[in-house]
Amino acid sequence: MPQFDDLTAYLLTEQDARKLWREEAARLKKAVEDYDSSLSFSNKGFFDDGNEEGYKNLAKLAEMILAALSLCLLDNECIYVEFCKPLANRNRVEKLIQQARVSQTNGEWEESGQTSNRTSILDAIYSLVDYISAVLARLISQVATGRCWCDNVVAVLTQRVTKLKVLLLDMQTNTVISCQAGEALLNETDISNRLSNGILDEEECEEVLRMIDAETKEGLATAAEADAARYCVDQNRLRSGIDTIIRYILLSLRFQNRSGLSGTSFEICGMVYETGVEDFKALLFQDLDLEYSASSDQDTLNTAYSAFSILNRIMTQIDEKENGKPPKSSQTNKSLQTTVEWTYLEADKNNSCPNPATGLVYDASQKKCLVAVRAMEDIITAMIPLLLTSPMAVANLTSYRTMMALTSDTQNSVRPFKEKNYTAFFRMYTNKFEDDSKTWDVMRLSTAVDKQVFSRCALISGKDFSKRSDEKMAAKMAEVMQEMDRWVIDETGVTVACKFQVCSVLIVAFIIAGGGLSIMATGNRITGVDPSNLSTYLWVVAGVYLLICKSRFVEDWPWSDFLHFRVRCRSVSELHNISGINEQFIMAKLLHDERGGSELKTRGPYNKAFLQRDSADGFSIDCPLQMKTLLLSGLIMLKVVTPRGHALVCLDARRGTELKVVEHQGNQAQEHLICEDIHKLQDRRGxxxxxxxxxxxxxxxxxxxxxxxxxxxxxxxxxxx
Known part of the structure; x- marks a missing residue:
């Protein structure tokens, strides 16, 4: 069978390769099994303080490792070309060769500009590779259990890390070796561009396997060739998740300044919070480039728990380390300072966490830990696991785990760990970013948390939220939630029990009608008054009162529903009139349930945020949505710069969202909820x-x-x- 991540092409014997694999495997095994041991990046010979030079050096190291990763992918792609043509892709091979050429330029820069420090640079690169792989190995072991998962994935990670280190010894020479092999295969072999890329999902892998089986049945491939092709597909599955996550980390560490700020002016913010209705929980992330991503999928949040747990342990050890250092007197106001603030709570470890009885949720804007990180080593130690809490990283890891679970046998099943109830908030920023963002007219993710705009109690409490106790708000919201859970929702309306309203109307009507009956008993004792006429009049008044009360709440209320103490509401305003619940909270509930399998279909005039709309006979959304309602439902409005000014683009994190990203240079392949030309509307209002x-x-x-x-x-x- 072909050997993936093979080292023999780079002048290493098989015996030397196995020795290196054993060393890397022992290191990663220790990181996985010794969970209580601290993980940290350590390389005092190359990095010093967390200044601009330190960040530039980190970006250069990430660029070098990324170049070596491209060579690894190119070599494996050449295996696909030779042994599994349906899996190969000509455009991808050519792209990887081009990336390898760029890596050769990076190697020339290293040799010409840093010859005297080559040893210290190599040590720093190896330390960075070791730390990234150790954190990733520990995360993999805590995401799921099962030998098919842990053993295979860590083995693949071991091979990949070993090859990265071998390639980085001499990038110039190794680039030439890899590129020549790739170009030779392209010239000798005819392959198509049928598949979009080399990292396939499960459906594409199954399609390739079907093609292999078809060729075998038709006699176009021998049994040995078919076995080799199937092996290539299995190896592609094993390596796809690792490649994606490592590449994401390295691309993030390059500090490309896509936000328009300098590389040292940044803020990374990740949070898991509970909002909206029921147990809705979402993961929001703001990355180095100020791009936003979100996920509310339960499997993804379960994966994120392991990432945040590792990050919390690392930040605790950094905090203890910084507290033990003497204050640095040479620090000036103009020097670069990196700070980390965080909050992390688990339901079974801290009494302040969400209370199942009352639904009380910890407010992530309070009781934050704060540490000023001075050494570049500690900044890297915190930044790597923080990047792994991104929805892009955890969603890819979750998909990777799911694919492994689907392809494992019954004896080696992949089982995720039990879901945990937790909240988390982590933020890393520099003082330069704080200065640059003071005049912004938008909120960063951390500012929105401080202003409690994601608080589920805010909508219930109104403007005087800060004056009320959390317990009262939680109790009130639990009562409202209990009432809404009794609603019966169909395609065109919401049926609500209204015993109190019907009884109150009937009692008043019976009193009026009863008064008419009592007048009948007076007989001729009232001079000049016909008791029967007066009774008839009062009965008519009672009937009119019934009709008015029925029409007051809803447009159409059949007597059958009225006498069964229920009412079918066809709009938000009708539902508010009957239940007394805030219109905004009603719409938040409907938006939340829409992703949970609700059959309700909506019509205008204000139903643009709903997915199931354009129904002429649907439930009317006749109240405008407010900003807080969108936030509570998991819809975050982001301000973007357009050729005509400014617009709003919605980051949709509603229940069940696997991954949504709003990035610079918007992708037109995706449909977004937007609001164009907001600056014109604001100017007109002014x-x-x-x-x-x-x-x-x-x-x-x-x-x-x-x-x-x-x-x-x-x-x-x-x-x-």
Missing amino acids: QKKTEDKSRLQLMTSRELKWKRVQGVYSDMNAEFV
Whole structure:
């Protein structure tokens, strides 16, 4: 069978390769099994303080490792070309060769500019590779259990790390070797561009296997060739997740300045919070380039728990280390300072965590730990696991685990660990970023948390949220939730039990009608009054009162429903009139349930945020959505820069979302909920000098083009129509 991540082409014997594999395997095994041991990046010979030079050196190291990773992918792609042509892709091979040429340039830079420090640079690169792989190995072991998962994936990681180190010894020479092999195969072999890329999902792998079986049945491939091709598909499955995650980390460490700021002016923020209704939990992330991603899939959040748990342990040890250091007197106001603040709570470890009885959720804007990280070693130690909490990383790892679970046998099944109830907030930033962002008219993710705009109690409590106790708000919300759970929702309406309203109306009507009956008993004792006429009049009044009360709540209330103490509401306003629940919370509930299998179909005029719409006979969304309602439902409005000014783009993190990303240079392949030309609407409102709320027009579109994401929209009083 072909050997993936083979080292023999780079002048290493098989015996030397096995020795290196055993050493790397022992190191990663220790990182996995000794969970209580601390993980840290250590290389005092190359890095010193966390200054601009330190960040530039980190970016250069990441670039070198990324170049070596491209060579690893190129060599494996050449195996596909030779042994499994349906899996190979000509465009991808050519792209990897081009990336390898760029890596050769990086090697020339290293030799010409850093010859005297080559040993220290190599040591720093190896230390960075060791730390990334150790954190990744520990994360893999805590995501799921099963020999098929842990043993195979860690073995693949061992081979990949070993080859990266061998390639980095002499990037110039190794680049020439790899590129020549790739070009020779392209010239000798005819392969197509049928598949989009070399990292396949499960469906594409199954398609390749079907093609292999078909060729075998038709006699176009021998049994040995078919076995080798199937082996290639299995190896592609094993390596796909590792390649994606390592590449994501290295690309993030290059500090490409896509946000328009300098490389040392950044903020990374990741949080898991509970909001909306029921047990809705979401993972939000703001990366180095100020791009935003989100996930609310339960499997992804379960994977994120392991990543945040590892990060919390690492930050605790950094905090203890920094507290033991003497204060640095040479620190000036103009020098670069990196700070980390965080909050992490688990339900079974801290009494302040979410209380199942009351639904009380910890407020992530309070009780934060704060540490100023001075050494570049500690900055790297914290940054790597923080990047692994990104929805992009944990969603890819979750998909990777799912694919491994589907392909494992019954004896070696892959089983995820039990879900945990937790909240987390981690933020790393520099003082330079704080200075640069002071004049921004948008909120960063951390600012939104501090202002409690994601708090589920805010909608229930109103403007005086800070004056009320969390316990009262949680109890009130639990009561409202219990009432809403009794609603019966169908395609066109919501049926609500209304015994109190019906009884109160009937009692008043019976009192009026009873008064008429009592007048009949007076007989002729009242001079000049006909008791029967007066009784009839009162009975008519009682009937009119019944009709008025029925029409007051809903447009159409059949007597059958009325006498069964229920009412079918066809709009948000009707549902509010009957239940007394805030219109915004009703819409938050409907938005939340829509991703949970709700059959309700909506119609206008304000139903743009709903997925199931354009129904002429649906449930009417007749109240404008407010900004807080969107946030509570998992819809985050982000302000972006467009060729015509500014617009809003929605980051959809509603229940069940596996992964959503809003990045710079918007992708037109995806449909987004947007609001165009908000600056014109704001200018028009300013010219009228009105105090009314901003009313922004929502729409869904693939056509909006934007250049840069600025942050979370800050107008909490805006209404969306």
